[in-house]
Amino acid sequence: MPVTPETAKKLVRLGAEVVIETGLGEGTGYSDSEYQEAGASISADREALFTQADVLLRLRKPSLEEVALMREGCIHVSYLDPFNERELIEALRAKGVTSISMEMIPRTTRSQKMDALSSQANLAGYMTVMLGAMHLPRILPMMMTPAGTLKPAKVFVIGAGVAGLQAIATAKRLGARVTAFDTRAVVAEQVQSLGATFLEIDLGETGQTKDGYAKALTDEQIAMQREAQKAVIAESDIVITTAQVFGRKPPVLVTQDMLEGMTPGSVVVDMAAETGGNVEGSVPNEVVTVNGVTIVGLGNLPNYVCKDASQMYASNLFNLVEDSWDKEGNSFVIDFEHDILPGCIITHGGEVTNATIKQFYEGGQ
Known part of the structure; x- marks a missing residue:
């Protein structure tokens, strides 16, 4: 699960307007009311969540139908499996979505708190x-x-x-x-x-x-x-x-x-x-x-201990967002001079920008 009530509260404190899909936390024991108490709002309109979001925090990769709903310039963060999901990556590129792959977080000392692969x-x-x-x-x-x-x-x-x-x-x-x-x-x-x-x-x-x-x-x-x-x-x-x-x-x-x-x-x-x-x-x-x-x-072994898995993954996502958050503009800033983001951004501005994935695709893999 990408957001717990605890990380929702932290996102609100950053200045973000947080909207949670109805029933998001049910599988791990979190009620909608706990998210509301944290300052988030609840929505049952799944389509609106995709069409209106500036930043989408997810666990699993989106479907092609979900990509079609996203607006140009949206930032989508989730597992993407970019080596094996070329059609999905091409759809994100064509839509102008900035896609961030949690599998591609660089393994550096500073990025450890964002490293979802290691935590899971x-x-x-x-x-x-x-x-x-x-x-x-x-x-x-x-x-x-x-x-x-x-x-x-x-x-x-x-x-x-x-x-x-x-x-x-x-x-x-x-x-x-x-x-x-x-x-x-x-x-x-x-x-x-x-x-x-x-x-x-x-x-x-x-x-x-x-x-x-x-x-x-x-x-x-x-x-x-x-x-x-x-x-x-x-x-x-x-x-x-x-x-x-x-x-x-x-x-x-x-x-x-x-x-x-x-x-x-x-x-x-x-x-x-x-x-x-x-x-x-x-x-x-x-x-x-x-x-x-x-x-x-x-x-999906972490799912057997889903409460802890959700706590760790949500923390990884929050740490990634916080690290690139502009508190004055209340927005997630995409900076290609950043020491972490270029390694995990797959598409941006209608292009496949990740050097590793780009080379993999161009090699005909």
């Missing part, structure tokens, strides 16, 4: 462990009882980005024995600081992008990674995969033969199932069983 990835990482624990027919921690001792469950996390590190931390807090791997050797210290074991695999030259994302591996490197992980996967009670390459199909890291080597009752949680999957046999938005192994391919 934290929650997604937490939920992977919760889902794994829920489907596993045993407990995670060691337990000593008069009836005997239960050994701690073994959890293997593939990918130690924001989501992976949160999964590691959560699994450790629940008492599991955790091993993790990432193609970026630089994160080994972070993994170990959380009490997990870092799996050393020599893949040759790897690394990360300037924004902190893992670089895509070659086919040969992926094959080496799979082989080295095979034994660890076979011994694991829960395997969590978090490997995603922004704007591209994620690599397949857990193959059918690896699943066959796992003990029946084990669980694999594929965080990338919606975008192509890290696990052979995973089904987007479904839980399936293959040879006795449960594969969790559920998507």
Whole structure:
């Protein structure tokens, strides 16, 4: 959810006239009256919200029909998936809408408070462990009882980005024995600081992008990674995969033969199932069983903890707006000399202005 009563109050204090769609907060327990108490007004006229807004704060990308309703010069802020939504981006460009993609917020120290991908990835990482624990027919921690001792469950996390590190931390807090791997050797210290074991695999030259994302591996490197992980996967009670390459199909890291080597009752949680999957046999938005192994391919994981997800996303949006707000003119100022905005603005003034997306389109992708 893009606006909570708390952030609505802050926007009003900035000098913005805030209009909330009727029932916006119902799914997370916020009533229309709470928004009104914060100084916002409520409207049931969805079409008017699109046609009259100077700034539209959204969670999901708009439909083409919604773009047609927007006025020229409107600023639209939401997730946009610009690498895979060229038709949508072209529609926003043709309409003269200034579109800001929350996926494209630069990963800098100053922009951390606006980084929705990271804030939501934290929650997604937490939920992977919760889902794994829920489907596993045993407990995670060691337990000593008069009836005997239960050994701690073994959890293997593939990918130690924001989501992976949160999964590691959560699994450790629940008492599991955790091993993790990432193609970026630089994160080994972070993994170990959380009490997990870092799996050393020599893949040759790897690394990360300037924004902190893992670089895509070659086919040969992926094959080496799979082989080295095979034994660890076979011994694991829960395997969590978090490997995603922004704007591209994620690599397949857990193959059918690896699943066959796992003990029946084990669980694999594929965080990338919606975008192509890290696990052979995973089904987007479904839980399936293959040879006795449960594969969790559920998507939109932050939605399972929607109250916290909404609080964090709404805060990210407010911080973005506040950072470029002109208090005298009571408006959101588009400044291409700004150190953050050019990286996340996709269209402006009838043009695709984002250098990365523009190059991607011109390359015929």
